[in-house]
Amino acid sequence: MLIGDVARRSGVSARMLRHYDSLGLVRPTGRSDGGYREYSSEDIRRIFHIESLRSLGLSLREVGRALDDPDFRPAELVDDLIRQTRERIAAETRLLTRLHRIGAAEPTSWQDVLQAVALLQALGSKSAGRRQRAALSSVEEGPVPVEALVEAVLSETDPNVAGALRWALAQSGDDGLALLAEGLGSPVAEVRKRAVQSIAEISDGTATALLQEALTSPDIVVRRYAALALGARGGAEAVPTLIDMVVEGTNDVDAADALSALASRPASADRIASMLVDRLDHDTVESSARRRLTQALADIPGTTASRALADLSHDEDRAVALTAAYILGIREQAS
Structure with missing residues (x-):
């Protein structure tokens, strides 16, 4: 032929x-x-x-x-082809994602496109300093695809950069909350933690509702961050988790401060004081935890807390008794 x-x-x-x-x-x-x-x-x-x-x-x-x-031997070559194909697909997927994000920013000129590309590249930089500068400048330099900020904040390991990204995301309002809510359900514990931290910095009703849902999360870290944020917003539903944090000694000072802020109203103060006393009376609570619970009563106003401290000043645990007596003395001087 x-x-x-x-x-x-x-x-x-x-x-x-x-x-x-x-x-x-x-x-x-x-x-x-x-x-x-x-x-x-x-x-x-x-x-x-x-x-x-x-x-x-x-x-x-x-x-x-x-x-x-x-x-x-074909097996080695086929394995290499699989690896190359996966790398090519990953590269194409990254390009597609970037194009979607640029489109979401609704650019009106090539200058807008170039600016969005530069920002996305900076957010993906290996330099923590460059990522932080990009996050801080993103609010001033024009619309940023919120998906890019959410992805960046959920994957960021540097605490300074993460703080800047959470701030930038908070400036965009509630646009990123749906994506952050997905982050709360991530199988990766660190992603869940970053998601709840980011939600905590957004001040609106939707964010508060998400934090309330997070109080029932199976992830104890998520529950703790949600409780601290809700406590700062006056959310009484956070009280049980905050008391648990005092008992466990995890961010117990922050938890006690949140309880104090929630106890600004007399009715709330008596309820919180009673819950603290109930935990003090549990036989399973260790001495160090009882001392922390006693210290938490220090900034809870009202007669319920004062009576509890008076009783605790005679506690069999000397450390608890001395702590209660000291707190009582300060309260009497202040009154």
Whole structure:
């Protein structure tokens, strides 16, 4: 079969067939009387083999080795092709994501596009300083795709950069809350923690509702951050978790401060004091935890807290008794 016929039947151009010939991949086994290349059935079968291997992403050099090297082992090459394909897909996915984010910013000029690209590149920089500067400047330099800020804040490991990103995200209002809510359900504990920290810095009703839901999270870290944020907003539903934090000694000072802020109203003060006393009376509470609970009563106003401290000043645990007596003395001086 002459080269033109082979080209028509195989779909491989005559120019490419000549290139295969020059590389030694497919050498026609014969020549016509006129000196034209003449391909046998075996030659044509080899052409189809070449095209099949090329469709997998092999280079012509790799194709030649696969067909002619008797020691060739395909498994290693296939594994390498899988790795290269995954890397290519990942790169294309990143490009698609970037294009979506630029489109979400609704640019009106090429300057807007270039500015968005520069910001996205800075947010993905390996330099923590550059990421932090990008976060701080993002609010002033124009609209930033909120998806980019959320992704950045949920993946950021540097505490300073994370703080800047949370601030920038808070300036965008509640646009990112739906994505942050998804972060609360992440299988990665650090992502859940970053999500609740970010929600805590957004001051609106939707954020507060998300924090209230977070109080029932199976992740204790999420519950604690939600309780501290809700306590600062006057959310009485956070009291049990805040008291648990005092008992456990985890951010107990912050938790006690939140309880004090929540106890600004007399009715709330008596309720919180009673709950603290109830925990003090539990036999399972260790001495150090009882001392922390006693200290938490210090900033709870009202007669319930004062009576509890008076009783505790005679407690069998000397450390608790001394702490209560000291607090009582300060309260009496203040009154």
